[in-house]
Amino acid sequence: MVDPTISAETGTESAKNHFAKAVEEAKAGAQALADEYKDKLNQAKGEWTNEAKVRSGEAKDKANTFAADARTRAGEYAVEGKAKASQAIVGVSKLIDDNATLIDEKVGVKYGDYARSASKSLSETAARIDEKSLEELGDDAREFVRNSPGVAVGIAVGVGYVLARIFKGK
Known part of the structure; x- marks a missing residue:
């Protein structure tokens, strides 16, 4: 007859071995699953990084285009403003010049000459503004x-x- 203590010990050992193998297989399976997800996550990160770089480059290009357009428009507005300022100065000069004879009659020739001198100075200033560049x-x-x-x-x-x-x- 078989000794029951030997058989129980062998059964317990066998169960422990099976359990240990099952735990090792579960750990190996979990590690394999974790590695698979790590690879997928790294791949997704790479795709996201590339997408971010592409979009960043596109945004940068759009910003540069917008800035170039703004500089061009600002230059055009500045040239336009320079021309209008020069025209306004010429207009004031003509107004003063037209009224110089009236100043001669009302206040005196001396003040009329001051007005004509101011008118001439304004005309010269307008001409200098027209001749010079914005820079x-x-x-x-x-x-x-x-x-x-x-x-x-x-x-x-x-x-x-x-x-x-x-x-x-x-």
Whole structure:
């Protein structure tokens, strides 16, 4: 007859071995599954990174195009503004010149000559504005501000006040 203690020990050992193998197989299966998902995640990350780079490049190109268009339009508006400013100065010069004889009659020839001198100076200024490029005008303005900062601030305040009054009324 077979000893029951030997048989029970062998059965327990056998069960432990089967359980240990099952646990090892489960661990190996879990590791394989984790590795598979890691690979898929890395692949997805690569695709997302490439997509992000493509979209970033497209956005950058659009921004550069927009900036170039804005620079072009700003240049066109500046040239237009320069021409209108020159025309306005010529208009004021003509207005003063047209009224110089009236000033002669009402106030005196001396003041009429001042008006004609101012008119001539305004005409010359308008001609210089027409002749110079925007870059040259910008350089002249920077030099003026460096040489006369107080006058420049005063002019800026005066222009600001006039503009505020104009737009406040609207």
